[in-house]
Amino acid sequence: MTTLVEKVSPSVPAKARAGARRAKRRRTVFFFMAPAFLGFLIFFGYPLIATVYYSFTRYDLINAPVFIGFDNYVRMFTTEPLVGTAAYNTLWLVVILTVCRVVFSLGVASVISRLKSGVGLVRTLCYLPTLAPPAAATLAFVFVFNPEFGPVNRFLRLVGIDGGLWFNSPEMSKPALTLLALWGSGELMIIILAALLDVPTEQYEAAELDGAGPIRRFWHVTLPSISPVLLFGVVNSIIYALQFFTQAIVAASASAGTADVAGNSKLIGAPQNSTLTYPIWLYVQGFRYFNMGYAAAMAVLLFIVSAAFTWILVRQLRKSQHQEEGA
């Protein structure tokens, strides 16, 4: 580039020209990116770092933060029992919900991908629940899974099964939440469906001619070609489970059927703390009990775990981006 400019106009100092152009380009980039940079620093960068600082303090929002070293972390790992319950519940969701969500979405997507007609309609019906506001969807599910008069238990009674207590029992509350999450996993279904439809049909035809049955075709043709999307689904579901909040907190108070969610922290986690997820306990510690330092310590731990999975997704994204650019 510079050599060309030198040849065309040797009278003007090329370096100065290029410098001016670069300065102009820098101004342009700054003009476009300034709000985003500023917002990123204020609403993401700063609080991310400040959380680490607060995690080493005792802070109640009114009095100045007091530095207490690792006390919050020590308390988290030793004396305070409910954080363990909360971590267990979230871990339960991370494992069970992730597996169910990916397998279920893959199952539904492969059924839809085989339809010869009505693909659009079925896809729409399966995706629609995803849009329901989580608070409203949870209320709907608390009603549908009501142990006495809910339609689900009524159907189960018809076929002779004694339906469980669902949201009202500590054993069944998390499976009920998982079903609620599956009902709303249409987004992942559509992503997987798009990937399934992208698999070249020649590969299926070739496999069929080689004598591969439907199961072997699925195993040797479908799975390898959609594995990046499945990885996306797994990590995305893990991140989803790590931040599980609204459905659990609303289900707890709605199934107990008393006072409002915002004002009452006694109901949180009901029944018997089985729906107390890690983000909920963080919220209660920080914004109900005003143990901001302790909440920050919980946030740091949540950050470390989610950052690990986020990193996998970002790396995956970068890889597919390079492929796009290379193509």
Next chain:
Amino acid sequence: MTALAEAPQRAAGVPPKVKFKRQWDKRLSYIATHAVGIALGVIFMLPLLFVFLTSVMKSDQAMTASLWPTEWHFENFVEVFEKAPLLSYFGNSLLYSGVATAGALLSAIPAAYGLSKLRWRGQNLFFMLTVAAMLLPPQVTIVPLYDLWVRMGLTGTLVPLIVPYFFFDAFSIFLLRQFFLTIPKDYIEAAKIDGCNEFQAMYRVLIPMAKPGIAATAMFCFLFTWNDYFGPLLYTGENRDHWPLSLAIASFRGMHHVEWNLTMAATALIMAPVIVLFIFAQKSFVKGITFTGVKG
């Protein structure tokens, strides 16, 4: 390749009996998959149907195991508005979602342009940081942010929820960038040769071409804020006057806990705008979702 070339010969060599059986197998699997497909669609719709059917029942029937309303009480929907100031909650929701969406577009369009159509050092890094901001749980940064808004005296209002959208909304930036990448750079170059500066090129060429993508981004932003529960609970939890619908609906159940029919009527009312939005803009939704997924 060789296998493909052999195909017609093999098919010709198949005895008629086997051929007949294969046709039947195909027909059976056609019926089976469609049956499963229809069943899936129905199962997914059932909860919504139950919500609707219960919402028009009499209050004592809603407490029984009957599924079909004996009398249709559409006035339940009106009664909900009398029992709770739903209109004001609705207004708050609209304010939060509407202004936040406008802010997100205003700030994210130039940022997405900068990330897809300009070249600069640190571009990739900033993009990856944006993706990280999009994926990390909101609880990770909430303590200092809340502290910040308390010190500014703005908790108890919707301001802390709306203002960030005017600067940085990671998801909108990400989604818009994906859309902008599909528009060839040549159009921008041509505009610049015709004498446009970068801003004019964005405003006159890219934005009109990316309208469907911008519409999809706006819808996702609207949907996210409309459905948001954690943010409003945190910042407006103490101040009922600023509650959006998502918060109000959850406590509606607490206040009228016997009346499932009214709770379900309120539930149907908060779901309705979203469903209507989807019916009108299905294609953009699907496009937007496939863009969020990683392409293989």
